[in-house]
Amino acid sequence: MFSKSKMALRAFALIAMVAGSTYAVSSNAAEKTSDTTIFSEKELQTAAWLRDAARADNASYRILESLTTEVGPRLAGSPADARAVAWAEAKFKELGFDKVWKEPVSFPTWQRGIEKAEIIAPFPQPLLVTALGNSVATPADGLSAELVQFASLKELMSAAPDSVKGKIVFINHKMQNASEYGAVQAGRTKGASEAARKGAVAIIIRSVGTDSHRFPHTGVMNYDDGVSKIPAAAMSNSDADMVVRMLKRGKPVTVKLQLSSAAASTYTSYNVIGEITGSELPNEYVLIGGHLDSWDLGTGAIDDGAGCAITMAAAEFIKRHGLKPKRSIRVVLFANEEQGLFGGKAYAQAHEKQLAAIQAASEADSGQGPVTQMSSFVRPEAFGIVKQMHNVLAPLGIAAGGNNAYPGPDMGGLRALGVASFGLTLKTDDYFDLHHTPDDTFDKIEPARINQATAAYTVFAWMAANSPIGFGSGAEYLKAIKQ
Ligand SMILES: [Zn+2]
Incomplete structure (x- = not known):
């Protein structure tokens, strides 16, 4: 639990330190704590602890090992598609997610x-x-x-x-x-x-x-x-x-x-969803995830088992340490991205009347990391929060990007509808050596790389979920920028 963690001890030490020097605190610090549109120093300390602790954790590596070993290749509409869906549901439950459910996605299938x-x-x-x-x-x-x-x-x-x-x-x-x-x-x-x-x-x-x-x-x-x-x-x-x-x-x-090779009949798969319920605004959520399907030649380790594992582990890490996000954190493992973004399109269609509930969207679908940059797509009132997020991420070697983020293939449709988005850019130097080949396998995964990416997603999900202000999904400012 939280009270037993090192973080709580550190936070306690910090509070004691600040309390002991109340009269010496500069007016600058006093202003910071009274500004309700940005994070307090204490909240920033929590985010920094999450960053360092998640980076030292191996959960995403273990999740990816499980997916690539127990399911393997996951061509959409193949018998392995159903096994991947069953794996994802069971894994979300095993990891302690508060809610786990599926949403149907239909598409034409193809056999090699x-x-x-x-x-x-x-x-x-x-x-x-x-x-x-x-x-x-x-x-x-x-x-x-x-x-x-x-x-x-x-x-x-x-x-x-x-x-x-x-x-x-x-x-x-x-x-x-x-x-x-x-x-x-x-x-x-x-x-x-x-x-x-x-x-x-x-x-x-x-x-x-x-x-x-x-x-x-x-x-x-x-x-x-x-x-x-x-x-x-x-x-x-x-x-x-x-x-x-x-x-x-x-x-x-x-x-x-x-x-x-030949086209075959229509198939119904599922977007598999796990959610950590928010403590104050449970109906608002941060949307992260990857796509569960892969091509059939390799075992879909970097494309996109890594994205699934990184985002599942990010949410799970927060829950495992007893931290309660204010808004919910929703992880969606999308069906059939590879053959035409079917899962992403189905999600946008099913949720298009509740876009304002999405605090921010960001998919991981460019491999195992590391994350090199974070860009945003938010209303200007949230720029102060984004700057604080950049500051917490900077020690991971993550640069600050602009306010024109693309949230990934399965969330591109949501962004076009004006959903606030973030782009956590994954390093792709060797991605296109392996992508869509028999060589896309688990042995290519380096713990240091996937752990850094998981730490970045953990910080992003936590800070976006706990932001004192909304990022503006559905606001006129974001709707006006169609790209
Ligand atoms: Zn992909």
């Missing part, structure tokens, strides 16, 4: 199947490929055609249809660093329909990833309405390098591709 490719001329050899999520199958015995190379989606878009017709499009867009993800990913999501419009029979892209391992990266792709659906796959960066060398020799390169 066989995925094979080989160069059949001029220099026959196998290629390591993976189907992109949503891809249709090839004919059962595969399809063979000449490769035509483009440097990017943009180059494909401006190509003459004659150069593409009857061929397999190869988008050779190498991703150099994390900041290029959006631009390179466009080839993955939109390339198939662009290629099909010009008469291509299939598309194989260079994997959207920064590694040089021989692992193809999967990820979702989408077909435009009214355009024929062609099979879509990715080859590993190593294979793409080899294909480029072969194409440089000037002879036509012919590839055989075989995929048996």
Whole structure:
């Protein structure tokens, strides 16, 4: 309990110290304690204790070990989806959350199947490929055609249809660093329909990833309405390098591709929710979480088991130490983010009439940390609180960002509706080496990194929940900024 903790002893010592020197306290300090729109020194001490104690705790690491070992890959709509939901419900209960419930999320499903490719001329050899999520199958015995190379989606878009017709499009867009993800990913999501419009029979892209391992990266792709659906796959960066060398020799390169992936029936999964009930404003809440689904190639450790574990552990740490947040802290593990943000959209729809109840929203979905920056999206009256939050987080090496935060993929819809948001930026230097590959596994998790991120989320959740003022969800100021 709280009274037995080191923190209480420290807080007591501080109070005694201040009380003993009442007449020596400067008018500056007196002003601070009388300002009811910011945290008192005592409250800041509690937040600083939480930061240091949570950083020394290992709960998020243990939760992630449990998820990746006891459930493993969690492709949305697969039998593992239901096992992940059952795991999450049980884990929230085991961790002592006050309320645990599920909200339904329906979506079309997709199954991977066989995925094979080989160069059949001029220099026959196998290629390591993976189907992109949503891809249709090839004919059962595969399809063979000449490769035509483009440097990017943009180059494909401006190509003459004659150069593409009857061929397999190869988008050779190498991703150099994390900041290029959006631009390179466009080839993955939109390339198939662009290629099909010009008469291509299939598309194989260079994997959207920064590694040089021989692992193809999967990820979702989408077909435009009214355009024929062609099979879509990715080859590993190593294979793409080899294909480029072969194409440089000037002879036509012919590839055989075989995929048996297919769309399947509609499935209903769940957003799984655990809440620590607030002591003074229980109907208002701080919204944190990650997405429970993962791609099927690895075990979804960094994407996004880490985000689930970090946010579950942050709320649990506060509860375990007997601290009672004023507002509730709600952790949502979203269903099916990977194939189209279905869980996030369902949550926004189910809660759109109670947006003002959300004190602040922040999802963790960029790996294991550390957190390098915190940005906000709040009404100006709350800037003083945000500055105090930055001050408490600074010893973790977290920089202060501006007031234009993005709260993460599953909460982007809420932000667009004017929900106050925070962005706790996770370091992504090695994220796109592992993301969506068989290498996204628990052994890549470093306790020091995930513990720092958990400490950051613990401080954020605690201070946002205990803020003396609201951050302005639904206020005209936030609604006016659509982005
Ligand atoms: Zn993710």
